[in-house]
Amino acid sequence: MFPSSINDDTICALSTAPGVGAIAIVRLSGPQAFSIVQKIFLPRLPGSNNSSPLSPALFQTVDWQPKSHQATIGYIVQENQGNLELIDEVVLIPYKGPNSYTGEDMVEINCHGSPIVTRELLNLALERGARLAQAGEFTKRGFLAGRIDLTQAEAVLDLIHSKTERQSRLALTVLKGQLGDEIKSVRSKLMELLTRIVAGIDFPEEVGDLATDDIEAITDDCSTRLQQLAKTARSGRYLREGxxxxxxxxxxxxxxxxxxxxxxxxxxxxxxxxxxxxxxxxxxxxxxxxxxxxxxxxxxxxxxxxxxxxxxxxxxxxxxxxxxxxxxxxxxxxxxxxxxxxxxxxxxxxxxxxxxxxxxxxxxxxxxxxxxxxxxxxxxxxxxxxxxxxxxxxxxxxxxxxxxxxxxxLAGSPLQELGGSLNQRQGQLCLRALESLGYLKESVSTGLPHDCLGTDLRQAVDALDEISGVAVTEEVITEVFANFCIGK
Ligand SMILES: Nc1nc2c(ncn2[C@@H]2O[C@H](COP(=O)(O)OP(=O)(O)OP(=O)(O)O)[C@@H](O)[C@H]2O)c(=O)[nH]1
Ligand SMILES: [Mg+2]
The missing domain is CATH 3.40.50.300 (P-loop containing nucleotide triphosphate hydrolases)
Known part of the structure; x- marks a missing residue:
């Protein structure tokens, strides 16, 4: 398992494409996101204009407090030999955690899209204690904070890289969470079955063994649903990778x-x-x-x-x-x-x-x-x-x-009904879950004692948990997010 989502460092990055543009967005996320911004941002005072003199004393008089999801216009400034130097005029939007993309305090600074301005802005944030974000780290923090599951995080990546409208629509449906919900729903059915089987073993008098027909019916239903999901992986591959x-x-x-x-x-x-x-x-x-x-x-x-x-x-x-x-x-x-x-x-x-x-x-x-x-x-x-x-x-x-x-x-793929398609990683795990359910069915039909069924069920559940990221290794997470760009 990975460490908890509470990060003690604050990350920053340019979130828009590098180069010249009308605007660029620099993002900060972490516990010091607001305090760093308070040291470099001065809101434009009501009634003032661009020609108002900037002095360091303003930081004492203007006590700017971030209001979540509210844009403020103002200036990014830095102190230079007792004076305040203007870096850019910006629009700044703070997001108070946990209601943010990363689940942490976050700030988006909309500045002018000049590589010089964005570099100076990032340097200021770094000097004030932030560090540069790694590829995909904002989304990774969102995942670790439980804002999105792993299928949704992977959909963010697909969306960014989509080359056709169809690809981007597919990624959006996965991002909405329908695919993840289907997996969670199958998982919970299997967990329920596992609980009933274990209860039957632990309390043979009170609960008793579950009827073979019941076990088979639940397993068949879950297998059919997983098969449908697995089918989406083939077409999903063509839609994603071409x-x-x-x-x-x-x-x-x-x-x-x-x-x-x-x-x-x-x-x-x-x-x-x-x-x-x-x-x-x-x-x-x-x-x-x-x-x-x-x-x-x-x-x-x-x-x-x-x-x-x-x-x-x-x-x-x-x-x-x-x-x-x-x-x-x-x-x-x-x-x-x-x-x-x-x-x-x-x-x-x-x-x-x-x-x-x-x-x-x-x-x-x-x-x-x-x-x-x-x-x-x-x-x-x-x-x-x-x-x-x-x-x-x-x-x-x-x-x-x-x-x-x-x-x-797209042959045989129920892409639309299932709200997207599994990628290769998820497709393989889905097949692994199906394989375990296959073993389970075999054990049931050969009349093996119920103690033997738990392992297969557990393995099927584990595979599904790995798809949605409930239980994945640090290695898998690193691999998934390594494909992201910096700033996302
Ligand atoms: N009438 C007609 N001529 C065609 C049609 N398709 C291709 N051609 C002609 O067939 C000739 C060969 O076409 P290409 O596209 O160069 O054929 P190719 O298969 O690439 O040929 P190679 O590169 O030599 O292997 C050209 O004169 C084309 O105009 C068609 O549908 N109708
Ligand atoms: Mg030719």
Whole structure:
């Protein structure tokens, strides 16, 4: 367990992005936050203006007391050889603990967004006894003070780093606490079960053993709910970290044209000469709110040429490294050896793929469902059943393709109903809890005495506690908050 949330030091940091801006915010948090500010801040007196003389004596006459959640306009000043030097005109907002982001006394100083001003302001706070905050320390203090649970702290991080609107909405729903509440609710059901089992063991006369059916019913219900939660981890990963999507196909299939269509600008060179793209090109693109890294690859051509062989090796690597593959067929050319090579790579790497038929505007050289490659491909993992018909040159079918990518990425995930998705850390713990419940069920069905059930239940509860941060090691906390930026 970690130490209590009572910190005796006061931290400060620039909370807005470094550099020049209209305003910047410097935050202080900790027991001396107010007293430090009282030494460097003078409120603007009613009726006074910027030209009023500043003298150190003002600190004696103006006894400024912070009022929680109330903004005050005034000056940040420092003493220099008996005079007061003006650092900046600011708006200052104090937050009295525990009703603050960190749960401690906190001050936000809105100053002008000059790197010189913010540096001087931070230096003043440091001279008066604050120390620079570590990455994520404000949020960490909020977590340790019980203001938020660990799933919410992690959501703050996701929100800051989100690249698409969908990502930021997802992070916000987790921040609202719905996901954490679901975990706590399952946990409390399991705890109730544990208590009843222990009571039955301790007081066999008065309480007696719980009926097997009852234990099974509660375990099944909790397992179903945890399975739903675990399912969100897969889609959550794609929404948070994005997915890699390789476009592969024979030369001239239209891979680079498709990349350009999806990006909405001419990133890759398109010509009617087969073999135009010689090296993979990677570009990020937002596909219906999912951050996707598109990889345009060199066309697969079966020859003895060394360069072509290197091309195939690279394409093969792109397939291996991607989450999903767009297998682009040239409808006007039909299927041949090249498609055979690609199909065997998809099967070898067990890569899920979308079969996409390009050049719908041209006459089709029929691609029969009974073609041996189509037969072989059915052994691989098609992301959607039917091929998607597109024209990479004219943009037809692009929306269907995007929808298929989205559908694959979010498949089977009850993201909305559960209010967000588990991240990888939480997903693994959820699976661990499920595993323990699996053992529990086995023990119940084989009729093991109830004394044996407690351990599995305890382990399931512990895993859930680790998700919400009720019981986590200092190491886990350090790792989670190390990914934050300073000032958050
Ligand atoms: N008619 C038609 N032509 C297309 C379509 N998509 C691509 N093309 C043309 O096909 C040719 C090859 O297109 P690219 O996008 O360069 O094909 P690629 O798969 O990247 O080719 P390599 O880089 O050589 O492997 C170009 O002349 C494109 O204009 C389409 O939907 N319809
Ligand atoms: Mg190309």
């Amino acid at each position: 997915l890699k999507l390789a476009i592969v196909g024979r030369p001239n299939a239209g891979k680079s044209s498709l990349l350009n269509q999806m990006l909405n600008f001419e990133r890759a060179i398109v010509t009617d000469i087969p073999g135009t793209t010689r090296d993979s090109i990677e570009e990020p693109v937002d596909v219906n709110g999912i951050p996707v890294i598109l990889i345009d690859t060199a066309g697969v051509r079966v020859t003895e040429d060394t360069v072509e062989k290197i091309g195939i090796a690279r394409t093969s690597k792109a397939i291996e490294d991607s989450d999903l593959v767009v297998f682009l067929l040239d409808r006007s050319q039909g299927i041949g050896e090249e498609e055979e090579v690609i199909a065997s790579k998809l099967i070898e790497f067990e890569r899920p793929y979308l079969l996409v038929n390009n050049k719908v505007d041209l006459k089709e050289k029929s691609i029969s469902e009974s073609h041996p490659i189509m037969q072989r491909l059915s052994a691989a993992r098609a992301a959607v059943e039917a091929p998607i018909e597109i024209s990479a040159r004219y943009g037809n079918g692009l929306e269907q393709l995007k929808a298929a990518i989205e559908q694959w990425a």
